[in-house]
Amino acid sequence: MAQVPAGLRYTKEHEWAKLDGGVVTVGVTDWAQEQLSDVVYVELPAVGKAVRQSDAFGVIEAVKTVSDLYAPVSGEVVEVNTALADNPGWVNESPYEKGWMIRIKAKDAKELDALLDATAYGALLEEAHR
Amino acid sequence: MSLRTTPFVEHHRAAGAKLVPFAGFLMPLQYEGIVAEHRAVREAAGLFDVSHMGEFEISGPGAVEFADRLLTNDVAGAEPGQAVYSPLCLPDGGIVDDLLAYRLADRVTLVVNAANITADWDHVTALAPRGVQLENRSEQVAQLALQGPAAVRILQGLVPPAVIDLPYYRFTEIVLWESPTLISRTGYTGEDGFELYFPAEYADRMWERLVRAGAPHGLKPCGLGARDSLRLEMGFCLYGNDIDRTTNPLEAGLAWTVKLAKPDFVGKPELERVKAQGLTRKLVGFDVTGPRVPRHGMEVFDGAAGVGIVTSGGFSPCLGRGIGMGYVPAASSRTGSRFTVRGGSAEIPATVTPRPFYEGAYHSKPKKAQPSG
Numbered sequence: 090m091a092q093v094p095a096g097l098r099y100t101k102e103h104e105w106a107k108l109d110g111g112v113v114t115v116g117v118t119d120w121a122q123e124q125l126s127d128v129v130y131v132e133l134p135a136v137g138k139a140v141r142q143s144d145a146f147g148v149i150e151a152v153k154t155v156s157d158l159y160a161p162v163s164g165e166v167v168e169v170n171t172a173l174a175d176n177p178g179w180v181n182e183s184p185y186e187k188g189w190m191i192r193i194k195a196k197d198a199k200e201l202d203a204l205l206d207a208t209a210y211g212a213l214l215e216e217a218h219r
Numbered sequence: 220m221s222l223r224t225t226p227f228v229e230h231h232r233a234a235g236a237k238l239v240p241f242a243g244f245l246m247p248l249q250y251e252g253i254v255a256e257h258r259a260v261r262e263a264a265g266l267f268d269v270s271h272m273g274e275f276e277i278s279g280p281g282a283v284e285f286a287d288r289l290l291t292n293d294v295a296g297a298e299p300g301q302a303v304y305s306p307l308c309l310p311d312g313g314i315v316d317d318l319l320a321y322r323l324a325d326r327v328t329l330v331v332n333a334a335n336i337t338a339d340w341d342h343v344t345a346l347a348p349r350g351v352q353l354e355n356r357s358e359q360v361a362q363l364a365l366q367g368p369a370a371v372r373i374l375q376g377l378v379p380p381a382v383i384d385l386p387y388y389r390f391t392e393i394v395l396w397e398s399p400t401l402i403s404r405t406g407y408t409g410e411d412g413f414e415l416y417f418p419a420e421y422a423d424r425m426w427e428r429l430v431r432a433g434a435p436h437g438l439k440p441c442g443l444g445a446r447d448s449l450r451l452e453m454g455f456c457l458y459g460n461d462i463d464r465t466t467n468p469l470e471a472g473l474a475w476t477v478k479l480a481k482p483d484f485v486g487k488p489e490l491e492r493v494k495a496q497g498l499t500r501k502l503v504g505f506d507v508t509g510p511r512v513p514r515h516g517m518e519v520f521d522g523a524a525g526v527g528i529v530t531s532g533g534f535s536p537c538l539g540r541g542i543g544m545g546y547v548p549a550a551s552s553r554t555g556s557r558f559t560v561r562g563g564s565a566e567i568p569a570t571v572t573p574r575p576f577y578e579g580a581y582h583s584k585p586k587k588a589q590p591s592g
Contacts, residue, residue, distance in 0.1 A: 123237075126444065127254045129534045130510040132564075148564055150512050150541075152253045152534040153444050157563070181252075 091120035091214060094185055098161060098201045099210035100143075105185065106161035108198055113162045116189045117149065117180060120214050125151040128180040131158075131173045133190055138166045140193060142200050147190065149180070160193065162200045168192035225270035226361050226422030230430075234440050242333035244271040247442035256445035257536045260408050261580070263437030264367030266429055267446055271333035273357035274416065275343060278326035280350045286320055286327035288484050289343060291468060291477040297322040302388045302403050305476050307331075307339065308486030312467040312493060315342050317458050319405065321390060328401075330362075330416075332458045346485065361419045365429060366412035366449075368581065369436040374413065377432060378402070382413075396424050407446060409453035409580030451542060452535050454504050454574025460515055461502060461530040461544055469493055470546065471502045472574075500527065501552040504576060505543040505560065505569040513543030513569065517562030521551060529560055535576060542576045543569065 093099070098106040103121035107114045122128065130150040140146045140160040147158040170189050173179060180188040195201075205213065222245040231238060236247035247268065249256060259265050277286050287295035292305035301322050307315045307329075316335040321328040331339045336357055347353055365373065371383055381391055382402055390403030398421035406412040417425060430438065447457070456462045462471045469477060469490060477490055507513060513532035518525050532543035547558065552571060560567040 126237075126249060127252055127534075127536075129512070132510070145564070148511075150510065150534065152257075152448060152536065155512060155514055155563070155565075 091118065091123055092185070093118070093120075093207050093211045093214070095207045097185075097207060098204040099207070099213075100159055100161050100204055101213065102159045104159055104161050106201060106204060108195070108201060111195055111198060112167060113164070113193045113195050113198070113201070114189050115161055115191050115193060116184055117158070118210070119184050122181045122184045122188070125149060125154060125156060126181070127152040128177045130177055131180065131190060133169045133173070134166050136166055136169055140164065140166060142203075158190065161204055162193055162195045163197065164193040164195040166191050167194045223271075225268055226419045227268045227270065227426050230423070230426045231268065231440070236440070236442060239443075241443055242271055244333060246271060247440070249442040249444045250440050253442070253444035253448060254536045256439055256441040257448050259437060259439040260367045260410055260441060260445060260449055261537060262368070263439075264365060264369040264373055264412075264433055265408075265439055265441035265445065266426075266433060267364040267366065267441050268362075269364050269414070270361045270419070270422075272362055273331040273333060273336035273339065273355070274360045274362075275329040275331065275340065276326060276354045276356055277329065277343075277351060278354070279352040281348060282326045282351055283322070285346075285348060285351045286329070287481065289346060290318075290320060291484055291486065291490070292320070293478045293481060294320050294322055294327060299324040300389055300391060302390055302405055304388075306462070306468040306473060307342065308468065308484075308490070309342075309464060310486055310489065312469075312486045312489040313464040314458070314462045314466055314468060314471070315339060315464065317456060317462060317473075321401070321403070334459060359419055360416055361422045361425070362414060362416050363425060363429065364406055364408075364412065364414045365433075365438075366406045366408040366441075367410050367438075369433070369438065370410075370412040373429070373433045373436050373438060396421070396428055398425060407455060408449040409455075409575060409577070410449075411581040448533055448536060451531055451533050451544075452537055452575065452577035453580060454544065454576055456502070457531055466502075466546075467493055470498050470500050470549075498549045500546045501549045502530070502544060502546050503552050503556075503571045504574040505529070505545065505558070506572040506576070507541045507543070507560065507570075508568045510540075511565040511567045512541030513545075513560045513567055514562060517543075517560050517565065519545050519547060519569070520559045520561055521547075526551070526558070529562075532560075537577045537579065541567070544574075547571070
C-alpha cells in the first residue's frame with residue numbers, strides 16, 4: 090500500500106504539499122509514482138514564476154505515460170529541485186524526500202485548508218482501489 | 220462487462236504484478252517496473268503471459284487454401300512447420316487484424332489479437348467455404364512468450380535439440396513437462412526467443428518450471444508495459460494504434476506481407492489499385508530531440524500545418540529518449556524529414572528515422588518478420 094505521511098496536505102491529483110514557515114514544498118505522492126512507474130523527465134518552472142492553485146506548473150514524463158503537475162497553492166516559485174534533471178528516478182525512489190519538485194512562497198497559506206489531509210487522501214486511494 | 224483472467228493470474232498476483240484491464244482481460248502491466256523488465260529481455264530473458272491472445276484452428280478439406288485466401292501473406296507457399304506474419308484485410312484493404320498463421324500439413328492455426336477475437340471470428344466464419352472447419356480455441360489455449368538472449372540457455376536440456384535448432388519463424392510440437400506444447404521461434408520483442416502454446420490446464424506447472432529454470436539466467440516475469448516498449452523500439456506495429464480498419468498494409472510499411480503475386484486474396488484488387496495509384500500517406504518512425512516524449516494521439520505538424528497523428532509513442536529505455544511512429548504525407552516521409560509533434564504543453568522536434576529504432580536486438584532487420592501484437 091502506498092505511503093501517505095501524516096502532516097502533509099494532498100491534492101486530488103496526487104500532489105503533496107508541506108508547509109514550513111510560509112513556504113510550501115511540492116511533490117507527487119507515493120501512489121502517483123507507483124501509477125506512473127519509471128519517471129524519465131520532470132519539467133519544472135523557473136524560480137520567480139508565479140503559480141496559481143490548481144493550475145498546471147509542470148509535466149512529468151514516465152516511460153508509459155505523461156501527466157501534468159498541479160500547484161497545491163498560489164504564490165511564487167522560490168526554489169526548484171534541479172537535481173531531478175539528472176535523477177528523475179528519485180521521484181520513484183523517494184517521492185516525499187529526494188523527489189520534491191518545487192518550493193512555493195505561498196500568497197495565502199490558508200489555501201491549503203482546501204486540500205485533503207492524510208486521512209482523507211488515504212480514503213481517496215482506498216476508493217480508487219475498489 | 221466483467222474482466223476475464225488468464226490461467227496465470229494467481230502467479231501474477233504472487234509475483235507482485237500491477238494488474239490492469241486490457242482487451243477485456245485482467246493482465247499484468249508490470250511487476251518490478253517497465254524499465255527493469257525491458258532490460259531483462261534485452262540482456263537476459265523475460266517471461267510474458269500472452270494467453271489473452273486468441274487461437275483459431277482452420278481444418279478440413281481446403282483449410283490451407285482458405286487461410287491463404289484470407290491472408291495477404293503467403294500461407295499456401297509456406298512449409299509445414301513455418302509461421303507466417305500476416306495482415307487480415309477487408310475487401311477495401313483495411314486491416315481487420317494482424318496475426319501469426321501456423322502452417323501445419325493439413326491445417327492452419329491463426330493467433331490473433333485479444334481485442335479482435337470476436338471481430339476476427341465474425342470475419343473468418345463469414346468467408347469460410349463449405350467443408351472448412353473453424354474452431355475458436357482461445358479459451359482452452361494458454362500462451363507464454365520466453366524472450367531474450369538467454370532464452371536458448373534456459374530451454375537447453377529441457378527440450379529436444381530440434382527446438383534449440385529451430386530457425387526464426389519455425390515451430391515444432393513437443394511434450395514439455397507432460398504438456399503437449401507447440402513451440403515457435405517467434406516473438407514481439409526483437410530478441411531471440413520462443414512462444415509456447417499449451418492446454419490451459421498445464422498453466423501452473425509451465426509457469427512454475429519456466430520461472431525456476433530461468434532464475435539462474437536472470438529471467439524476470441514481464442508485463443504489457445515492457446512488451447509495448449520492446450516492440451516500439453523495434454518499430455513493430457500495434458493493432459489499434461498503428462494499424463486498424465482505416466489503414467492498409469501498404470501505407471503501414473507492411474508491403475512485404477502483401478503478396479500481390481498470389482492468384483487471389485481478400486483485399487487484393489483494392490490493394491493493387493492503391494499500389495498503382497501510389498500511397499498518399501506512410502507510417503514512419505520518429506526520433507526526437509529534447510526530453511519530451513511523443514505519445515499516442517499527439518498531432519504531427521509540418522510547419523504550421525497539421526499533417527498527421529502519432530500512432531505509437533513512448534520512452535525508449537535502450538536509447539534513453541522518446542521515440543514514436545505516425546502517418547505523414549508520403550511526399551514528406553523520407554528519412555530526415557522534419558516535423559513537430561504537439562500535444563498538451565509538448566512541442567517536440569521530430570525527424571523521420573528508419574525502423575528499428577534500436578539496432579542492438581537479435582532480429583533487428585524489420586523485413587525478416589513483423590510479429591503479431
